[in-house]
Amino acid sequence: DQQVKQNSPSLSVQEGRISILNCDYTNSMFDYFLWYKKYPAEGPTFLISISSIKDKNEDGRFTVFLNKSAKHLSLHIVPSQPGDSAVYFCAASAFPNEKLTFGTGTRLTIIP
Amino acid sequence: DVKVTQSSRYLVKRTGEKVFLECVQDMDHENMFWYRQDPGLGLRLIYFSYDVKMKEKGDIPEGYSVSREKKERFSLILESASTNQTSMYLCAILGDSNQPQHFGDGTRLSIL
Numbered sequence: 001d002q003q004v005k006q007n008s009p010s011l012s013v014q015e016g017r018i019s020i021l022n023c024d025y026t027n028s029m030f031d032y033f034l035w036y037k038k039y040p041a042e043g044p045t046f047l048i049s050i051s052s053i054k055d056k057n058e059d060g061r062f063t064v065f066l067n068k069s070a071k072h073l074s075l076h077i078v079p080s081q082p083g084d085s086a087v088y089f090c091a092a093s094a095f096p097n098e099k100l101t102f103g104t105g106t107r108l109t110i111i112p
Numbered sequence: 113d114v115k116v117t118q119s120s121r122y123l124v125k126r127t128g129e130k131v132f133l134e135c136v137q138d139m140d141h142e143n144m145f146w147y148r149q150d151p152g153l154g155l156r157l158i159y160f161s162y163d164v165k166m167k168e169k170g171d172i173p174e175g176y177s178v179s180r181e182k183k184e185r186f187s188l189i190l191e192s193a194s195t196n197q198t199s200m201y202l203c204a205i206l207g208d209s210n211q212p213q214h215f216g217d218g219t220r221l222s223i224l
Contacts, residue, residue: 009152034212041121043202043215044155089154097206099145099170100213104154 003027004092006103014111019077021106023090026071030092034100035064035075038087047088048075051096077108085110114139116216118203124222131190133219135203143206144186145213146170146178148199155202161186193223 005024013019021035031052036044050057050064050073057064063076077084087107091100119134135144145160147170157170159178167178175197179187190197200220204213 004154006154036215041218041220043116043204043217046212046214049212091155097143099157099160101157102147102155104152 001026002104003030004090004101004103006088006090006106008106009104010107010109012109012111013080015082016079019075019080019084019108019110021075021077021088021090021108023073023075023103024071025073025092027092027094027101028071029094030101032093032096032098033064033066033073034091035062036089036091036102037084038089038105044089080108080110082110082112084108114141114205114207114214116203116205116214118201118216118219120219121217122220122222124224125190125193126224127193127195129190129193129223131193131221131223133188133190133201133203133221135186135188135216137184137186137205139205139207140183141205141207142183144180145204145206146176146186146188147202147204148172149202149218150199158188195223197221198223 034049035047038044066073087105089105090103115138117136146158147155161180177189202218203216
């Protein structure tokens with residue numbers, strides 16, 4: 001039972017445009033959400049997080065939006081750069097210091 | 113800066129062998145995790161540990177065991193390796209309160 005789902009396995013976006021990556025979850029106990037970025041042959045690196053008391057969190061070019069009623073979150077990258085090409089995972093937990101449940105990942109390709 | 117070191121980047125073993133994957137952290141973090149990453153399946157939690165000599169099963173513990181004799185070292189053991197355990201294995205630590213999980217660079221394990 002996949003509690004965190006990323007329904008788009010891949011996404012291609014022109015350099016300079018906006019990249020939008022989506023994530024849905026089913027467990028209503030999840031209150032803390034994160035996005036990780038992963039290059040081949042490297043471990044995932046933390047990008048940005050959001051807790052359920054907020055509906056938006058911004059860090060530079062990265063913004064995460066949370067719609068708790070729809071059990072949906074999205075990551076916006078503006079403007080997209082070639083170095084953003086990677087696999088992106090969303091993850092969720094009930095509390096910040098708890099084990100994470102990860103989605104299946106979306107491979108983002110930025111076209112120069 | 114937190115450092116999580118996995119002993120091997122690439123490993124090739126044979127079916128039936130006992131395989132040890134080592135993970136070492138350079139800080140005094142209590143929580144350590146082992147995941148495997150497979151295409152289309154994302155990151156799945158195998159085992160985790162909240163302290164020395166303590167371990168908890170994750171979502172896919174079958175065929176694996178772990179050892180945590182010292183706080184800085186968390187070992188994943190494949191008791192009798194099988195081809196379906198060919199995967200990328202990722203170790204992570206959980207830092208201080210509200211800090212996200214931090215990953216090592218991974219071990220790509222091939223079982224022939």
